Structures are given as structure tokens and as C-alpha cells.
Amino acid sequence: MRKAKVLAGNQLFEIDFSGAEGGRTGDGETLAQAAYRALRVDIIRGVRPPGERLRIEKLKTIYGIGPTPLREALQKLSSDRLVVTEGNRGFTVAPLDxxxxxxxxxxxxxxxxxxxxxxxxxxxxxxxxxxxxxxxxxxxxxxxxxxxxxxxxxxxxxxxxxxxxxxxxxxxxxxxxxxxxxxxxxxxxxxxxxxxxxxxxxxxxxxxxxxxxxxxxxxxxxxxxxxxxxxxxxxxxxxxxxxxxxx
Amino acid sequence: MRKAKVLAGNQLFEIDFSGAEGGRTGDGETLAQAAYRALRVDIIRGVRPPGERLRIEKLKTIYGIGPTPLREALQKLSSDRLVVTEGNRGFTVAPLDxxxxxxxxxxxxxxxxxxxxxxxxxxxxxxxxxxxxxxxxxxxxxxxxxxxxxxxxxxxxxxxxxxxxxxxxxxxxxxxxxxxxxxxxxxxxxxxxxxxxxxxxxxxxxxxxxxxxxxxxxxxxxxxxxxxxxxxxxxxxxxxxxxxxxx
DNA sequence: TCCTGCTTTATTATCGACAAAATTTAAAAA
DNA sequence: TTTTTAAATTTTGTCGATAATAAAGCAGGA
Structure with missing residues (x-):
């Protein structure tokens, strides 16, 4: 719950911003989940083309999310078979075969x-x-x-x-x-x-x-x-x- | 590849230990992957019973693996529907319904x-x-x-x-x-x-x-x-x- | 001179420790 | 008893250190 405490007059109000979001980050949603969704649609829509290497450093600047949530998102995507990962060689958008x-x-x-x-x-x-x-x-x-x-x-x-x-x-x-x-x-x-x-x-x-x-x-x-x-x-x-x- | 260079006599041998492992960590395998497999079999075999809360601190001591690989493993398991995760409330072994x-x-x-x-x-x-x-x-x-x-x-x-x-x-x-x-x-x-x-x-x-x-x-x-x-x-x-x- | 194989270097992925946000628990006040 | 506030626990995210891989450079041989 995204809440804020506001002092008005002599009263303390607690305001709940749930659902008031501009629809970008989502409330109560983990950054890992947000990264997962964002990457998922980008891969499916072809914004990230097949075979593209997904380097954490680049993704960090693109999506404005830290490395840990990104890694978690990439792991989930590899479960979905949308990205492939091998050993210690990072992540890649699954190729089209x-x-x-x-x-x-x-x-x-x-x-x-x-x-x-x-x-x-x-x-x-x-x-x-x-x-x-x-x-x-x-x-x-x-x-x-x-x-x-x-x-x-x-x-x-x-x-x-x-x-x-x-x-x-x-x-x-x-x-x-x-x-x-x-x-x-x-x-x-x-x-x-x-x-x-x-x-x-x-x-x-x-x-x-x-x-x-x-x-x-x-x-x-x-x-x-x-x-x-x-x-x-x-x-x-x-x-x-x-x-x-x-x- | 887990290799070692051995000097014997006047010759340099390179020995490959692949498959010689005690079956614990595996070679070239990421800790996240090892954690994923270990947790997966434990959940399927019932070692971790349905509904059990999977607290990172506990898992850390049980499996001897740091928090980051554990989180990645849990994310993948939630893709498999073997664990459930909600918002900021951690991970739980999926219940039997x-x-x-x-x-x-x-x-x-x-x-x-x-x-x-x-x-x-x-x-x-x-x-x-x-x-x-x-x-x-x-x-x-x-x-x-x-x-x-x-x-x-x-x-x-x-x-x-x-x-x-x-x-x-x-x-x-x-x-x-x-x-x-x-x-x-x-x-x-x-x-x-x-x-x-x-x-x-x-x-x-x-x-x-x-x-x-x-x-x-x-x-x-x-x-x-x-x-x-x-x-x-x-x-x-x-x-x-x-x-x-x-x- | 060119190729082959090894060594060195640099890049990058992975991991663990720390810090911030959120939730749950507990306790106190109405 | 219910509500509200505060503390403690837990989850999540950032950061820096370590370890692995890929690339470049170099020596030796053909």
C-alpha cells in the first residue's frame, strides 16, 4: 500500500494512493515483477530481437532498475523459454528457429x-x-x-x-x-x-x-x-x- | 570445466575432474541453478511440505548458499508454480488443494x-x-x-x-x-x-x-x-x- | 611470413554483505 | 474491544568484490 501521512489544520490524515498511479510502475508491485513484465512484452513484441545479448549493465540503464531485480526477471523469462542462459555466459533473447x-x-x-x-x-x-x-x-x-x-x-x-x-x-x-x-x-x-x-x-x-x-x-x-x-x-x-x- | 595442471616427471598433464564430483555442487553450474534443482526436488519429494514459508535466512543456512542465488531459484520455482509469491510477502511452498x-x-x-x-x-x-x-x-x-x-x-x-x-x-x-x-x-x-x-x-x-x-x-x-x-x-x-x- | 597454441588482459557474470522499504507483530490508548 | 501507533522482523534492492569467460597479444614452429 502506497500511503502518505499529511498534516492539515490540526489533523493527521493518511492518504492511500492505491490505483491513483499513472499506470507506469504499479503499486505494491516488486521491481522484479515490473522488470519481468516489461522485458516480456519487449521480447514478444520484438523490441528486443531474437539473439540479442541481454547485458545487465545495459538493461540497468534502459529500464532504470538495479541488477538484482533484473536477474530475477531474466531467470523467470528463461523458465518461460523466452530467454536462454548458459553457465556463466549471461542471458540472450531466445533465437527464432x-x-x-x-x-x-x-x-x-x-x-x-x-x-x-x-x-x-x-x-x-x-x-x-x-x-x-x-x-x-x-x-x-x-x-x-x-x-x-x-x-x-x-x-x-x-x-x-x-x-x-x-x-x-x-x-x-x-x-x-x-x-x-x-x-x-x-x-x-x-x-x-x-x-x-x-x-x-x-x-x-x-x-x-x-x-x-x-x-x-x-x-x-x-x-x-x-x-x-x-x-x-x-x-x-x-x-x-x-x-x-x-x- | 574444473581442470588442474599437474607436473609429473618432466611432463605437464591437464586433468579434467568433470563427473568426479561428489555430486554436490556440480561443475560450471551456477549456484542459482544448483539451488533451483535442490529446492525443486525437496519440494516435490515433500521434504519442504506444502505451505511452508521459505525464509531466505533459513534457506541460507540449510543449503549453504547466499541470498541472491536463492532468490533467483525461488523466482524460477514460482514460474513452475511450485512456490507462490505475493507482493512483498516472501515465498511459500505452493499448497496442496x-x-x-x-x-x-x-x-x-x-x-x-x-x-x-x-x-x-x-x-x-x-x-x-x-x-x-x-x-x-x-x-x-x-x-x-x-x-x-x-x-x-x-x-x-x-x-x-x-x-x-x-x-x-x-x-x-x-x-x-x-x-x-x-x-x-x-x-x-x-x-x-x-x-x-x-x-x-x-x-x-x-x-x-x-x-x-x-x-x-x-x-x-x-x-x-x-x-x-x-x-x-x-x-x-x-x-x-x-x-x-x-x- | 603465416599459422597454432598458450599466456595475459579485460570484460562480464555471479555472488554475498549492507541498507532501505514494507509488513507483521505487539502494545498502548481510546 | 477496537483502533492506532510504534517496534521488530522480513523482504527487497543497491553496491562492491570475486570468479569465470572471451579477446587480444605473444612466442614458437612450419
């Missing part, structure tokens, strides 16, 4: 399908309503994306994440959802790196709509097939680009 | 089935040979377990882990295997805590044999059903015990 992505995408697809099946089996009315809601947003964002010229807006990324998250939200296992989210974040780094040139050739709006329709129809296997295809197209676009720099 | 276990077991079963399907589809001759080998060991350990009176020997735990790991080894995704291993370790803590009184009522040898036969027959669905049942029996034994302390 097409083989690794193939593996990762396979795992992600498998988990996504399983959560989808469970979610369709267990979901109630409130879940259905949420699916309808995110589908509505997704449709608008997909249309905006087709018109967009310069890259992919962050709002589309968020909508896409929320869309797929909503489909599986009712799966009933917090653990499966956590694993799914982790894999999603890991994949996002690969996607951000290169996919977006090929977006024009896909009809994302139709893909998303077909998925949400199958979900609302409680057609588990149909939804799984569509989602698998959806992921596969993204993965293929990435593979083409990394393996085929000539064409 | 029956609901949490139910969730965890569901996730584990789902991942195990998926890896099993993939493994059966992709496995080659060498994999089959490995399956035969671990099944042979497992049979002997199961028989020894039936005769054992005082708890479960560590060798059985290892054999059991190796048995199930071998079944899914050929699944083709390092990521799925990593997730599977993590979930397995998490569950082991619950199992160690309480299951073992009910072992007498189960025929583990038959269960394991049925699984390995289905796997070798490439009967993916059969193997999945058997494995699911296998896990469910363990989970049920645990739930009975925690929910039913009266009977």
Missing part, C-alpha cells in the same frame, strides 16, 4: 484443440454470449485489417487473442488455459517477426466466422479442424518466408 | 493422451525396443512394490516415471514432452503426499502391462483409455483420502 516453431505450433495446436473440445462440451449460456461478443469485435477488426496498409494494428492483435481465448474459455481447466496462453505468447513472437506480408492472401474474416459458428453449433470436431487449419495457414506463411527467401 | 489437483490431473491426462497418440503414430523400431525395455523393468519394480512393506521405494518412482515417459517419447514435439514432464512433476507432489496406502487395492502390474501391450499393438485409442483410467484411479485414491478423513 523454424524447427522450433514447427514443434511449438504442433504443441499449441494440440492443446488448443483439447481445450476447444472441453470448452464446447462444458460451456454455458454466459460463455456463448461471450463468444458472440468477441466474434462481433473480431469481424470489425478483420475488416479494418483488410483496409489497413501499414502493418497490423495492436487492436487487431488483441482482438485475435481475445477471440481465440473466448472459444476455449469454458474448458474447465485453469492449467490447460495457462499452458495455452504460454504457447500462444511464444508463437506470437514468431508471427510478429514475419507473417504479415501474406495476410492479403487470406480471408481471415471467413476463417474466424467459420470457427465461431462451429463453436456455437457445438460442433467440436468441426471447430477443431477449422482451428487446426487456421493455425496451419499462419505457420505455412511463416515457413515459406523463412525457408524461401528467393521467391 | 484438491480442486487444484483435479484441474491439474485433467490437464495432465489431456496432454498425456495427445503425446501418446502422436508417439504411437510416429514411433520407430528403436522406440518399440525402449518400450519393451522399460516395461521389463516396470514389471520387476511392480512386483517388488507388492512385497514392500514400508512405503514406496525411490527406484519404483523412477521406473514409473521412465515407463510413462518411454510410451510418449516418440511424440515428435519437444514442447509437448516438456509440458508433460512439468505436469508429471507437479502431480508427483500430490501423489507422494497421500496415495500410497491404497496401493494394495490396485493391480499396478496389470495396468502397466495392459498399457504397454496396447502401445506395442499401435492401438492408440486403447492405450489412451487405459492410461486415462490409470491416472483416474490414482486421482480417486487421493481424493478419497483428502475428502474422506473419517472413514
Amino acid at each position: 523454424p524447427t522450433e516453431f514447427h514443434d511449438l505450433n504442433m504443441a499449441r495446436t494440440a492443446v488448443e484443440k483439447e481445450t476447444l473440445r472441453l470448452s464446447i462440451a462444458n460451456g454455458g449460456n454466459d460463455w456463448e454470449a461471450k463468444v458472440v461478443a468477441v466474434s462481433y469485435i473480431m469481424k470489425k477488426e478483420d475488416q479494418a485489417l483488410m483496409a489497413a496498409r501499414d502493418g497490423v494494428p495492436d487492436s487487431w492483435e488483441q482482438a485475435n487473442a481475445a477471440f481465440h481465448a473466448a472459444m476455449v474459455a469454458a474448458c474447465g481447466s485453469r492449467w490447460l488455459l495457462k499452458i495455452r496462453t504460454d504457447l500462444h505468447d511464444l508463437c506470437e513472437r514468431y508471427r510478429r517477426a514475419s507473417v504479415y506480408q501474406k495476410l492479403g492472401t487470406r480471408d481471415l474474416q471467413s476463417e474466424h466466422q467459420a470457427i465461431s459458428e462451429a463453436v456455437l453449433d457445438r460442433d467440436a470436431e468441426g471447430a477443431c479442424v477449422l482451428t487446426e487449419q487456421h493455425f496451419k495457414l499462419t505457420a505455412a506463411a511463416l515457413s515459406d518466408q523463412t525457408a524461401d527467401p528467393a521467391s | 484438491p480442486t487444484e489437483f483435479h484441474d491439474l490431473n485433467m490437464a495432465r491426462t489431456a496432454v498425456e493422451k495427445e503425446t501418446l497418440r502422436l508417439s504411437i503414430a510416429n514411433g520407430g523400431n528403436d522406440w518399440e525396443a525402449k518400450v519393451v525395455a522399460v516395461s521389463y523393468i516396470m514389471k520387476k519394480e511392480d512386483q517388488a512394490l507388492m512385497a514392500a512393506r514400508d512405503g514406496v521405494p525411490d527406484s519404483w518412482e523412477q521406473a514409473n516415471a521412465a515407463f510413462h515417459a518411454a510410451m510418449v517419447a516418440a511424440c515428435g514435439s519437444r514442447w509437448l514432452l516438456k509440458i508433460r514432464t512439468d505436469l508429471h512433476d507437479l502431480c508427483e507432489r500430490y501423489r507422494r503426499a497421500s496415495v500410497y496406502q491404497k496401493l494394495g487395492t490396485r493391480d499396478l502390474q496389470s495396468e502397466h502391462q495392459a498399457i504397454s501391450e496396447a502401445v506395442l499393438d499401435r492401438d492408440a485409442e486403447g492405450a489412451c483409455v487405459l492410461t486415462e483410467q490409470h491416472f483416474k484411479l490414482t486421482a480417486a485414491a487421493l481424493s478419497d483420502q483428502t475428502a474422506d478423513p473419517a472413514s
Whole structure:
């Protein structure tokens, strides 16, 4: 709790600043946690490119945080497999390896399908309503994306994440959802790196709509097939680009 | 590399002590990594019971490691969900919650089935040979377990882990295997805590044999059903015990 | 002259001791 | 009994020292 004691008139007031923060450091949050979040988004968003060496001295000046919290954050990130560390050789942003992505995408697809099946089996009315809601947003964002010229807006990324998250939200296992989210974040780094040139050739709006329709129809296997295809197209676009720099 | 230069006769020898260690610190390994491993096994094995507060001062004297590496280890363990940390309130061994276990077991079963399907589809001759080998060991350990009176020997735990790991080894995704291993370790803590009184009522040898036969027959669905049942029996034994302390 | 291998140097990562912030406990006052 | 204040413990962060690794320099041999 961030408190302050203020003497006014003859009275001593205690003021609680919780939630009044400008949204930068966060209250009651450890510097290590702040460093973790900041580094995490920077790595996923590509601000810290794959393979970059993460020297404590540099990070110290960049983030304005001491070495100890930074080390703790880097350790956690290495658990997430977003940074790699070896012996006494410091930390590095995990490299992007097409083989690794193939593996990762396979795992992600498998988990996504399983959560989808469970979610369709267990979901109630409130879940259905949420699916309808995110589908509505997704449709608008997909249309905006087709018109967009310069890259992919962050709002589309968020909508896409929320869309797929909503489909599986009712799966009933917090653990499966956590694993799914982790894999999603890991994949996002690969996607951000290169996919977006090929977006024009896909009809994302139709893909998303077909998925949400199958979900609302409680057609588990149909939804799984569509989602698998959806992921596969993204993965293929990435593979083409990394393996085929000539064409 | 832990090396030493030795002058003998007129010759200079360089001796490498790798692997000659007493098994305590390890060579080239960071103290943080050593602390992580030590704490991890202690938590999984129940040496540090659930809910125990992990005060740095105490750990410092117990493991003979300074505060900084310990903090880094604890951060990584909190990523693994083996310890929990909140704000500025230190670290605690993650509590055992029956609901949490139910969730965890569901996730584990789902991942195990998926890896099993993939493994059966992709496995080659060498994999089959490995399956035969671990099944042979497992049979002997199961028989020894039936005769054992005082708890479960560590060798059985290892054999059991190796048995199930071998079944899914050929699944083709390092990521799925990593997730599977993590979930397995998490569950082991619950199992160690309480299951073992009910072992007498189960025929583990038959269960394991049925699984390995289905796997070798490439009967993916059969193997999945058997494995699911296998896990469910363990989970049920645990739930009975925690929910039913009266009977 | 060029290459190979070792030694030296410098950079960097890791660790432990100290200090500051926060929380919990305890005690006192309303 | 409840609230408030103060003390003590604990957690967190900064800093400097140590140890390890990578790079540069140097000698010896081809």
C-alpha cells in the first residue's frame, strides 16, 4: 500500500494512493515483477530481437532498475523459454528457429484443440454470449485489417487473442488455459517477426466466422479442424518466408 | 570445466575432474541453478511440505548458499508454480488443494493422451525396443512394490516415471514432452503426499502391462483409455483420502 | 611470413554483505 | 474491544568484490 501521512489544520490524515498511479510502475508491485513484465512484452513484441545479448549493465540503464531485480526477471523469462542462459555466459533473447516453431505450433495446436473440445462440451449460456461478443469485435477488426496498409494494428492483435481465448474459455481447466496462453505468447513472437506480408492472401474474416459458428453449433470436431487449419495457414506463411527467401 | 595442471616427471598433464564430483555442487553450474534443482526436488519429494514459508535466512543456512542465488531459484520455482509469491510477502511452498489437483490431473491426462497418440503414430523400431525395455523393468519394480512393506521405494518412482515417459517419447514435439514432464512433476507432489496406502487395492502390474501391450499393438485409442483410467484411479485414491478423513 | 597454441588482459557474470522499504507483530490508548 | 501507533522482523534492492569467460597479444614452429 502506497500511503502518505499529511498534516492539515490540526489533523493527521493518511492518504492511500492505491490505483491513483499513472499506470507506469504499479503499486505494491516488486521491481522484479515490473522488470519481468516489461522485458516480456519487449521480447514478444520484438523490441528486443531474437539473439540479442541481454547485458545487465545495459538493461540497468534502459529500464532504470538495479541488477538484482533484473536477474530475477531474466531467470523467470528463461523458465518461460523466452530467454536462454548458459553457465556463466549471461542471458540472450531466445533465437527464432523454424524447427522450433514447427514443434511449438504442433504443441499449441494440440492443446488448443483439447481445450476447444472441453470448452464446447462444458460451456454455458454466459460463455456463448461471450463468444458472440468477441466474434462481433473480431469481424470489425478483420475488416479494418483488410483496409489497413501499414502493418497490423495492436487492436487487431488483441482482438485475435481475445477471440481465440473466448472459444476455449469454458474448458474447465485453469492449467490447460495457462499452458495455452504460454504457447500462444511464444508463437506470437514468431508471427510478429514475419507473417504479415501474406495476410492479403487470406480471408481471415471467413476463417474466424467459420470457427465461431462451429463453436456455437457445438460442433467440436468441426471447430477443431477449422482451428487446426487456421493455425496451419499462419505457420505455412511463416515457413515459406523463412525457408524461401528467393521467391 | 574444473581442470588442474599437474607436473609429473618432466611432463605437464591437464586433468579434467568433470563427473568426479561428489555430486554436490556440480561443475560450471551456477549456484542459482544448483539451488533451483535442490529446492525443486525437496519440494516435490515433500521434504519442504506444502505451505511452508521459505525464509531466505533459513534457506541460507540449510543449503549453504547466499541470498541472491536463492532468490533467483525461488523466482524460477514460482514460474513452475511450485512456490507462490505475493507482493512483498516472501515465498511459500505452493499448497496442496484438491480442486487444484483435479484441474491439474485433467490437464495432465489431456496432454498425456495427445503425446501418446502422436508417439504411437510416429514411433520407430528403436522406440518399440525402449518400450519393451522399460516395461521389463516396470514389471520387476511392480512386483517388488507388492512385497514392500514400508512405503514406496525411490527406484519404483523412477521406473514409473521412465515407463510413462518411454510410451510418449516418440511424440515428435519437444514442447509437448516438456509440458508433460512439468505436469508429471507437479502431480508427483500430490501423489507422494497421500496415495500410497491404497496401493494394495490396485493391480499396478496389470495396468502397466495392459498399457504397454496396447502401445506395442499401435492401438492408440486403447492405450489412451487405459492410461486415462490409470491416472483416474490414482486421482480417486487421493481424493478419497483428502475428502474422506473419517472413514 | 603465416599459422597454432598458450599466456595475459579485460570484460562480464555471479555472488554475498549492507541498507532501505514494507509488513507483521505487539502494545498502548481510546 | 477496537483502533492506532510504534517496534521488530522480513523482504527487497543497491553496491562492491570475486570468479569465470572471451579477446587480444605473444612466442614458437612450419
